[in-house]
Amino acid sequence: MMAQRPRIRIDPASGVPAVRQIADSLRVLLVEGQLVPGTELPSVRRIAMELGVHFNTVAEAYRQLAAEGWLDLKHGRGAVVVARAVPAVNNRARTEDFRNRLRGMVAQMRSQGISADRIAAELRAMAKRVTRS
Amino acid sequence: MMAQRPRIRIDPASGVPAVRQIADSLRVLLVEGQLVPGTELPSVRRIAMELGVHFNTVAEAYRQLAAEGWLDLKHGRGAVVVARAVPAVNNRARTEDFRNRLRGMVAQMRSQGISADRIAAELRAMAKRVTRS
DNA sequence: GTACATTGTATATGTACACTATACAATGAT
DNA sequence: ATCATTGTATAGTGTACATATACAATGTAC
Structure with a gap:
């Protein structure tokens, strides 16, 4: 099975640490089934290049997801999505x-000026x- | 106007910094109108005592909310909710x-095992x- | 099978943030 | 005036984040 290219993106200006942004993004794809068991993830260095961070940062995100049971990290072979x-x-x-x-x-969000109606609509759409x- | 006792609580085990938990909790009360303009908040030391943190931590949360326009901090007199x-x-x-x-x-949440139906219900209730x- | 490229791992270093301690300054009551 | 109470300011300590760099495991080319 080929390595997919999960379209993840991080926002350096958001204040949220890059590690968490990466882990969160991947978790979304995993939960939503866009990354199925057996899929080989790109290497930590590859994703790090695309995101403009150090590969150790991506490796830490991988480790967190592995600890949650989503990934299987194999030294020298890469990261694979496992049935969880x-x-x-x-x-x-x-x-x-x-x-x-x-x-x-x-x-x-309300404090930032987004209307109650808009927020309610987003919540319902997400539901x-x-x-x- | 007497100082109210906003029932806020923090969870040390959540990993979320206490400053943000305090600010977030108060912001909820402010946005939802449970803290109306003119209300005098308890002193930073009082809230700090109740929460088991240092008063400077609470003071920082107050400053953040003041920066957002919710509070008016007056040296020696306390913090008052302002019309925003x-x-x-x-x-x-x-x-x-x-x-x-x-x-x-x-x-x-899904990753932690909460069912999709439960989450959807929560989202709709919040909407x-x-x-x- | 040996060299090599590629993969994840481990350790060290600098930086930023959270939290606390302590001293300070402003206000109002006694 | 004195005092207790309030928010403010600065310094110190610990932890998490991010990077640099060396290391170990795996598969492939030859």
Whole structure:
């Protein structure tokens, strides 16, 4: 199976560390099924080149995703997406945490001037997207 | 007007810095109108005591909110909520950013095992909550 | 099979941020 | 005036981020 070219992008001005941006971007693709088990990811140096960061930064992101069970890192051979048993625990604490973080994000957007209607529309669109994925 | 007691809480294990947790929590209350203009906030030392952090940490959060236009800090007198002219700019870039962050957060929750249905329900509930606030 | 290119790994260094400690300055009540 | 209370300013310490550089594992070319 050939190495895909996941279109990930990072924003240096966002304040969010590059490691987390990379891990977050890849996690989105993994969760949404755009990166399926068996796929070989590009090497850390290749992605680092494209993003303009050091390869160790990408390697750290890979390690985080490997720790979450998404990737299998093989020394000298690269990184492969693995079939992951998603924990089916519907933890109440995690849901609570999700709700709070969502509230925080919405508040931040409102504070920046995005209208309530616009935000609500985005939330509904995302809800629809999640259910059909 | 008496000083209210905003029920904010921080989670030391979340990895999110305390400063941001405090600022985020207060911003939620401000955006949602649970803290109205004219309200005197508790002193930085009082909140710091309740949260178990140093008062300078709370002071920094206050300064951030003051920079956003939510608070008026008065040396020796405390912090007061001010009437804030919310910028009405519906920036497209900001909306884009919001969408991406939302995707990332949803992916993280899915990765942690929360079901798609549960997430969708939370998103819809938040959408409803936003529109009526 | 040996050299070589390519891959992920490990360690060290500089920088930025978070958090705390401590001293300071402004305000209002006694 | 004195004092307690408030936010402010500066310095010190620890941790995370990012890079540089050397290392180890793998597969291929010859």
